[in-house]
Amino acid sequence: MINFQYLRTTTAKSALALLSKDKNSKFLAGGTNLIDLMKRGVTAPEKLVDINHVPLKQIEQIGDKIVIGALASNTAVAENAIIKEKLPLLAMALNAGASAQLRNVATVGGNMMQRTRCGYFYDTEMPCNKRQPGSGCGALGGFNRMHAIFGTSDKCIAVHPSDMCVALIALDTIVVLASVKGERKISFKDFHRLAGDTPQLDNNLKADEMIIRLEISVNNLAKNSYYLKVRDRASYAFALVSVAAGMEISNNKITAIRLAMGGVAHKPWRLTASEDFLKGKEPSIENFKQAAKLAMTGAKGFGENDFKLQMAPNSIIEALTVAKSKA
């Protein structure tokens, strides 16, 4: 094996100090993706800084905010009583992801940082601009059944694989980042990036930063929330298309609405045009259909994934219908 140094730290401060010292270091949390990437030769960090013992596992409500530590496990979040009651959309999305064994070790921060599952990214014998900028995109003209239909570039059509992140973008989550210089907050929608000309960059986390926690404002969407994941098998499969839908309905009017999709873009894809359309309207099937249609503006298939152009709007309608019927 390729040798690397393994370090363990118990504070965020020392973790950040170790990171800033060495450009080729990586944090190791659950390791469910990073270890695979190392085994496949996609990444070869010289130092692995194990942060599993850094106390960032809190899940709590502080005032009107729910705070989730970056190292809380996917299972811990999905099964937390506060999350289940107040943010069921997040719990549903988490439970739709991976397998029970993976969720037990995978962390919130690691989930956000996971790389695409595009097969060309993992095979070092094939072209991939994300792995090796300038080598080309294997998925263009190749196997692209799982790939993006929104916000693609001629450099990369990969999708972000997370379910959790689809719920988080829908929930207007704030991401708290830290470096040796201090903390900063960014909106979840600004955390991940589109591929553009720099597909090697998945997100806007700076090289010397770490994710500390998430902050989510308590909302009134809990009653009418649903996460729909359409996939090739019932568990342990990435989304063909997924939809996070949350509504607040009063007097047969949609007073608040959050809608996002997964499996369709290089980042979790928020459907703001559909939200704007539905706000203040009746939660009717006709309006859902119109919202789904609006969501598809600019969508583009690449051959094998053309079916998503039909599956995506259908799934939006289905997710909204189920979310509505939950109350």
Add this chain to the structure above:
Amino acid sequence: MEKRVLKDANDRVDGIYKVTGKAKYFAEYELPGLTYGVLVTSTITKGKITSLDTKAAEKAPGVVSVISHLNKPSAPAYEQEGGSPFKIFYTDKIFFNGQPIAIVVANTFERATYAASLVKVTYAKEDFNTDFEKAVTDVKAKKLQGQPEYKRGVENAYKTAEVKIEAKYHLPIETHNPMELHGIIADWRPNNQVTVYAKTQGVKATQGTIANVFKIPIENIQVNSEFVGGGFGMALRTWPLEIATVMASKHIAKPVKLVITRMQMFTMVGNRPAAVQTIGLGANKDGTLTGITHRAFGETSAYENFTEGVVNMAKFMYQCDNVNTQYTVVPVDLGVPIWMRGPGEATGAFALESAIDEMAHALDMDPLEFRIKNDPEKDQQRNKPFSDKNIKEAYRVGAQKIGWNERKNKPGSLIDGQWKYGFGVSIGVFNANRGRASVKGILKADGTLVLQSATSDIGPGTGTGMTLIASKLLGIPGDKIKFELGDSSLPPAPSQGGSATLSTVGSAVNDVCVSLKSTIAELAANSNMDATSNFVDVLKKNNLPQIEVTKQSQAGKEREDYSMYSFSIHFVKVKVHSLTGVVKVDKIVSVGDSGSIVSPKTARSQMVGGAVGGVGMALHEESIIDHRYGRYINNNFADYHVPVNADIPEIEVHFINKPDPYINPMGAKGMGEIALIGFSAAVANAVFNATGKRIRTLPITPDKVLAG
């Protein structure tokens, strides 16, 4: 040996070992001085190796040796040029992407892995084609064949029938992917003594292959394979990677262990070959079948040929005077395929049983009724009676259990919100084999019986079945019987494949037990004991610590007089989501008509496993290749989908459980294959019944349902 606990006489005899981790699989054996091999594989699809630089690898820490075509250790059978099979390290030619081209041996697995990454290879590339569907469309120019053409009555009679259908069905490559990775431990010692720990479906076959390649006496080779973590057919041959490991051990005079990676499981240990099939069916308006035409193209490799029984079923499964079949293999630049559970018959049954459903629909008949109407009285292909066939009873049992009376003949009739429900049925059939095997029985005065045979248990419960046969015949409780297998020094038996082990080896167990029983009776009579005396008393009275007997058993003339098959009927209820195209299997009823059931629990497990495999074949399994590069894209367990528990509904298994009067002394027929054969068609037929969409390309994924 630790005492085994059988709570129930029918319990799996090795179950406790398997669930407690005490069962020892090939990779778990520790030998003094064991070294670790890692394969370097081709990154091009076709061409020649022009240089292979091993200097850096050889200098890497812990490396013992790097073996390739440059320093090939002696393997006499490989010395002459050309021919098939592929001779590892005796060629610089590349036949497929992922072909093993060197083995790096080091003192740890990690060091061997690292050193393998340092081997530098250059190639002269040639044009290639890995796209089977494309190869099939180009095939007309070439003369190829897989099986002789078969014709009964008028060729293509379906074309002039009152009602006719013609349809084309596509099956992708599937990869066996047992949990246990493939590999071997080889220990070549002085004087050409060789011990291997193998993952094999046939210890005698592995022994024979090694003897042939290295031209050493067969008795020099000891093959051990007590536990196998799933085979499904992929361990029915000794693969080049195993020969490479034996070569490496011979070369360095140390034991070498090789366990390949999951990715390598896709390229170097076979696959279910892709197939394109056309079926034409003709019938009278009253539902009488008047013509069956089944033409199939099957994938093979460019460097070795592989054929299987894709078109067998069409020849005898339905009463029909006019049948013609054609099976052609088409080479592509991929690793050679191998039988995968159900093998070619499962491929063929997907097409034929889908077509039968299409014809029933064209006739506006219940597909079950249509099958019953065309159920054959005798085997028209061989012009012989069936030894035993209870299909009509199996239909009745299964139809009742699945709730067939809820089914509507008009597709799309059963709707609940966005879900549409449908029912499907299909037949599975496979030759009820019986080969030749020997078993040794040692009956001991301590009340125990040891049975020995060089057969295998890849999971079906061979030891359990054999124990139950002996227990029934001799009245000895199962926990006093030990069946030893997976050891090439034991009396010979064929490889475990083609659903034949219980029939073949079980018959020899039967003969051994009958013989032991009569010896005990003779001894009892000679010592003036009652004929019903316990064998322990008889042996003690005669001062015998044990008696032993070895019997060889094989089929006789009955196979000339009768046509022998195992049958299954699969009933499936599905629901299909109108908006997302997701298919959920809602209920499964599989009925086995395979003679007497010797081992009820493991027989049921076989049927359950077959149904799960069938759901995979129908809805999930597909090995995807980027034909521009000739490389697999989804070569891991996250992307190559097999069903998970959440995909599997309640599975009901029923057996007709009537002895076949002719097959063997137990009246029992194999069922490993029939558990899977036809299942995928039952799912496709149910999807059609739910939606009116006929999907002829497996797997039936949501995108196909939406598009269909």
